[in-house]
Amino acid sequence: MTTKKDVLLATLANQPTDQILAGFWHHYLADTKQQVFGYRNLDSIQKVVTLQQQFFDQYQPDYTKIMSDNFFLLPSLLDLPLQQVTDLNHIEPVAPTDRWFQRQIEALKKIVAHYGNVIGSFYNIFSPWYQLRLRFEIIDGDDQKIYRFLKAESELFGRTLDRLADDLSELVTRLIDQTGILGIYLCVQQPQDPTVDLALWQQYVVPSEMKLLRAAQTANDGNILHICGFAGAHNYLADYRGYPFKAVNFATYVAHVTLAEGKQLFGGRTVLGGFDNTEQGVFYRGTRAEIVAETQRLLSKNGRQGILLGADCSVPFDQDDRHGQWVSQAANS
Template identity: 30%
Template structure:
């Protein structure tokens, strides 16, 4: 059964006939689960409870390859890639390896890697743009250095720690943040370093276009980034699965549900959630004539207090729907 789940996922990702629509959701960790064995146990417990077709290894509790507590631009400019000597990289590789070891090959994993800009903006939005206005070339250089470290990390997560691919979370394309020219000059080059590394190491990577602060993105800036699968904030972007898949060149897509507090999966009844599951599936099949290219999931990760039983309702109804419709993907 485990082999069938893993084989089914690969068949789907490769556009081959497969028996089931893969499904997976993600949930942030509690404060006491952010490191060490508690972190590993939290991932395993979530996997056992929700039985996803794959597990995303969470970044929660980790920081960045660069010190995020710096206060001066000179401190930031002193940063250089550390690769295997960087504590952040060592901690993340250890986390991923331990989780994969505990899963013992039962479930494939993707590891959540944040883009260079996503991590660097954590020094504080105001501080970042103060530095950017003061010396934009220095910021570009730092982002490239971060890209080198994260490229190294991505390779090692796949080749050494046992992850099937990278779940690369991208930010920086929010409307009004950068012009397309600024994005192309300052943000995209560092992202491409990471993407090149992960694409050279695995054919199964996922790009996540983050709906940061519920601000719409200039999605066209990412439209041609290579990856097997794309995931975007459907309900922030107002871009349904069917239209988004067309926009991204008919690549595999992941999503369906809104992850925000108070929305259906958080607040709806079991009946409503099951009905929406069927609605998502039927709408997709009507648009494309099959379920090819779909992984059922959500716009982003859910908060720690989310009731995981609600994920199980979706998975159960998905399997019921497949039985009712005698579903077999082409």
């Protein structure tokens, strides 16, 4: 019998299928500090494992991204002061035996095993740039530090991201090899400061993201690039055409690029998305009839081959998760 996981693999390979898959997700921990430090608390880890298992049981997604709640950031970024750019020299590699690795592997094994090989899943990973930016925002409360550091000591900044990519490559290789996920869902985003020349991003940020994606693709050719447009962040999608990935998720409503246009832009690779992820979007606020109509409109406009329905990014915490079932049913009725 053909499973949704089989259909997912065919869709990722850009093959025609008899079924269109839909998947939507949201975080489970509202406290951002808990997102970062929760890996030190076994109860918090188990809470998220249970919630993600319950989500599958209740709403039967066609495929899913498993959230990295409790494990947002590398532990090497957490307990040292990063007040000036030269402090980046103090970031040490994460030991392969660190509990951050092992507890993450164990948590994912429980979640994926619960799916019973019925659906395929991906795991949320923040890129080295994204990791450092979240460290500065969540722990230091300074959303401009990432740009100051990049401009002040670009070479040191680039070397730091490369070191972080090594640790993340170790993580994703072990996760893909040991837990049953198909691959990672790598979150990337270009600098959102107009004073930062994108040439700096290209020279000092891109290599670490490419390194991480190559490691993931080597472990299994089934990884998704998420070009994050959360809260209206703008990215130049064409700048990512050379990245190695199997499928791409971008913010159609922020970039004003349709799934069909994105598919052409990225050389025919599979695209994921179509729905606005905000509280203003039809997926969040719409009636069943409105969501059905939007699903049919998206497929009529963008075609059905190499298309995974989803949202621009994570949906709100209080999202009615039945809406994902409505999309799936409408796509296949």
